[in-house]
Amino acid sequence: xxxxxxxxxxxxxDAIVIGSGAGGGMAAYVLAHAGQKVLMLExxxxxxxxxxxxxxxxxxxxxxxxxxxxxxxGDFDASYGGWVLDGEPYxxxxxxxxxxxxxxxxxxxTNHWGRISLRMGPEDFQPKDGLTDSWPITYxxxxxxxxxxxxxxxxxxxxxxxxxxxxxxxxxPPKPRLHEYFIRKGAKKAGVTVIPGRGSVLTEALPGNKxxxxxxxxxxxxxxxxxxxxxxxxSCLVIPAIKTGNLTLITNxxxxxxxxxxxxxxxxxxxxxxxDLQEHQVRGKVVILGASACESARLLMNSKSTAHPDGIxxxxxxxxxxxxxxxxxxxxxxxxxxxxxKRYNEDGVGSVHIYSPxxxxxxxxxxxxxxxxxxxxxxxxxxxxxxxxxxxxxxxxPGRDGKIKEAGGYGASLKDDYRRFYGTGVGMAGRxxxxxxxxxxxxxxxxxxxKYGIPVLRFHYKWAPEEVKQAKHxxxxxxxxxxxxxxxxxxxxxxxxxxxxxxAPGKIxxxxxxxxxxxxxxxxxxxxxxxxxxxxxxxxxxxAPFVQQGDKNATWTILALSMxxxxxxxxxxxxxxxx
Amino acid sequence: xxxxxxxxxLGLTAISSAxxxxxxxxxxxxxxxxxxxxTKQPGRQDFEIERDKRxxxxxxxNEHEITTIGILADIIIPKDDKSGxxxxxxxxxxxxxxxxxIPTYQTPMRGGLRWLDLQSLQRFxxxxxxxxxxxRINIVDDIAxxxxxxxxxxxxxxxxxxxxxxTASGFxxxxxGVKDLGYAGNKxxxxxxxxxxxxxxxxxxxxx
Numbered sequence: 098x099x100x101x102x103x104x105x106x107x108x109x110x111d112a113i114v115i116g117s118g119a120g121g122g123m124a125a126y127v128l129a130h131a132g133q134k135v136l137m138l139e140x141x142x143x144x145x146x147x148x149x150x151x152x153x154x155x156x157x158x159x160x161x162x163x164x165x166x167x168x169x170x171g172d173f174d175a176s177y178g179g180w181v182l183d184g185e186p187y188x189x190x191x192x193x194x195x196x197x198x199x200x201x202x203x204x205x206x207t208n209h210w211g212r213i214s215l216r217m218g219p220e221d222f223q224p225k226d227g228l229t230d231s232w233p234i235t236y237x238x239x240x241x242x243x244x245x246x247x248x249x250x251x252x253x254x255x256x257x258x259x260x261x262x263x264x265x266x267x268x269x270p271p272k273p274r275l276h277e278y279f280i281r282k283g284a285k286k287a288g289v290t291v292i293p294g295r296g297s298v299l300t301e302a303l304p305g306n307k308x309x310x311x312x313x314x315x316x317x318x319x320x321x322x323x324x325x326x327x328x329x330x331x332s333c334l335v336i337p338a339i340k341t342g343n344l345t346l347i348t349n350x351x352x353x354x355x356x357x358x359x360x361x362x363x364x365x366x367x368x369x370x371x372x373d374l375q376e377h378q379v380r381g382k383v384v385i386l387g388a389s390a391c392e393s394a395r396l397l398m399n400s401k402s403t404a405h406p407d408g409i410x411x412x413x414x415x416x417x418x419x420x421x422x423x424x425x426x427x428x429x430x431x432x433x434x435x436x437x438x439k440r441y442n443e444d445g446v447g448s449v450h451i452y453s454p455x456x457x458x459x460x461x462x463x464x465x466x467x468x469x470x471x472x473x474x475x476x477x478x479x480x481x482x483x484x485x486x487x488x489x490x491x492x493x494x495p496g497r498d499g500k501i502k503e504a505g506g507y508g509a510s511l512k513d514d515y516r517r518f519y520g521t522g523v524g525m526a527g528r529x530x531x532x533x534x535x536x537x538x539x540x541x542x543x544x545x546x547x548k549y550g551i552p553v554l555r556f557h558y559k560w561a562p563e564e565v566k567q568a569k570h571x572x573x574x575x576x577x578x579x580x581x582x583x584x585x586x587x588x589x590x591x592x593x594x595x596x597x598x599x600x601a602p603g604k605i606x607x608x609x610x611x612x613x614x615x616x617x618x619x620x621x622x623x624x625x626x627x628x629x630x631x632x633x634x635x636x637x638x639x640x641a642p643f644v645q646q647g648d649k650n651a652t653w654t655i656l657a658l659s660m661x662x663x664x665x666x667x668x669x670x671x672x673x674x675x676x
Numbered sequence: 677x678x679x680x681x682x683x684x685x686l687g688l689t690a691i692s693s694a695x696x697x698x699x700x701x702x703x704x705x706x707x708x709x710x711x712x713x714x715t716k717q718p719g720r721q722d723f724e725i726e727r728d729k730r731x732x733x734x735x736x737x738n739e740h741e742i743t744t745i746g747i748l749a750d751i752i753i754p755k756d757d758k759s760g761x762x763x764x765x766x767x768x769x770x771x772x773x774x775x776x777x778i779p780t781y782q783t784p785m786r787g788g789l790r791w792l793d794l795q796s797l798q799r800f801x802x803x804x805x806x807x808x809x810x811x812r813i814n815i816v817d818d819i820a821x822x823x824x825x826x827x828x829x830x831x832x833x834x835x836x837x838x839x840x841x842x843t844a845s846g847f848x849x850x851x852x853g854v855k856d857l858g859y860a861g862n863k864x865x866x867x868x869x870x871x872x873x874x875x876x877x878x879x880x881x882x883x884x
Contacts, residue, residue, distance in 0.1 A: 149719030272869030
């Protein structure tokens, strides 16, 4: 090992951005377009949806027919990574079952996400029930940035005027599919609001943008889009930022720590090349973390120095705490009235065509906050698992002769059943607010390192009665909607023994809150511009700064916050306050 | 960029088809071959490509087992007037791959096939593959209907459920199976909503 040495670069960048997902991508985009010389470090491989998307492939082009053996959301899904990464473990404390999804690739998890693009509402930022801390900013502070994100990236939806579900600047939404009309009927009977979906897919050309194509309705956003018609950070932010000539991208660069000088200011970062294991140090006037909520917390806690003995930006000791993911529970079944339905192409867009924003008042409920409902169903491209469990369905409805069949079977009549049931499936999933708690956290495992020698995260996360009661409410609502539309439920009805089907924390992949913002440096790590209280040239732009997530998916808020932070950095540079 | 430009970018216009045809001429082929690394597949990680190659090179089922799988698969999904049988759609080849890809299937499949042969030997003194079509159905009828399984036959029913699922997966994700189902998507189009005749069929005209 006598050749073991650290390569130090002489270049000092205006800013170093760690991570290329929604937060890192947006910060790099804004800074590079403003003429700043930016270095971006991405831990994974390069990925450009134009060349790398598995879009429009048929199931038989995969030997496993799209099964999820090596990619958790299927063989064609645009994610390099998953719940388990070889040589990069994470551990659990006190029997926690936190699940951590990591995508190691340019654009991160934005390449495969559901594109559901919701703004958080005024009450999400400033809750009136006193249960959780307010954000140091209001909806009105962020609204101009949500507006700019809408214009820059594009989102479809409809103006509804729902106070805590703020409207945006919308492209036209896709029309409902057949099963979605039945869902609307059933929801109406159950008193559940259903409105057109809101998704970052270009259902029409995006005004002023010549680099991105319009949606051609293959419904495969999860595979990422070769014509850039949906939002991925790779296609919409990083690749355009590289074209300015101001952004240098280094992939396969796993950052170890943020480097500081004696005064405690950030001077750059050290990273290891994951391919050849060469160690590097690079210098920057500003360091911006967009590595994902948990990875950014890990990096900060691992960046210890005399000036920052508990990790950089962590004099409050708050880093890692207040970790929270959305709650999630689901139910599925089929619509017998859709058997033998006419075939036509209803792929639509790969995000939601309809959804239910939270519709109730908590005064009459036994749990705080709320959830939204996402719906599924329709005549999808067949994939691995097609027709699975037919014996649990084909005995529930009359056959062509009007008689109830014996469940299961084989032969021509069974083959016919697969055709008859095709496209009758329907499902619903709740995504709700989980309370940010100090007692749910990630921390550095004192005993374990990953294959690069970097100390790993250990998770401690327990659901509380608030979340379990919410899941029960979801299940009761789902049943009512299913019955209202005449569906037959085929998935098991989860009870108290399984927390009503409440998914393990982390499973919804909306984890946030680990480096939270606040006005009080004793209770928060970042100020209201996502700038570290303890280190003025250090910023966090992913979902770590969230004080409390609403039921809304995090991405649109990450983008707006990151844009606001990047503009703040530019303004401070003009005043020469940072970097 | 509008939708037509999107399709151009995808290479789905007359002009680009001509370019593709050019690329297929013998001279062009040579040029491409020298510049291309056949082991690289866009958008797939090295470990995935290596893993697939390794799985393709190994064999799990023996000849007798794969023959039995083919017989069972064709009992489950036979040829009819609309499409071919499970073996026509290469379902046994799919099952051979998927048990290597998802090894938890290996014991239930191998053990289930053995269970089936022992049933057949006890009843007819022949393996399932050597039994007559009527004899095979005699056994299958005892394990194909999970709500009316006789004592002692539950293991067989579990195996048949697995076999039914894998056969359906393999058949309906093949080109033949997708065509049989009438799946009409996976191609560029413009989604304009549910066709008028379908809305009418379900009495939904008022909801649009």
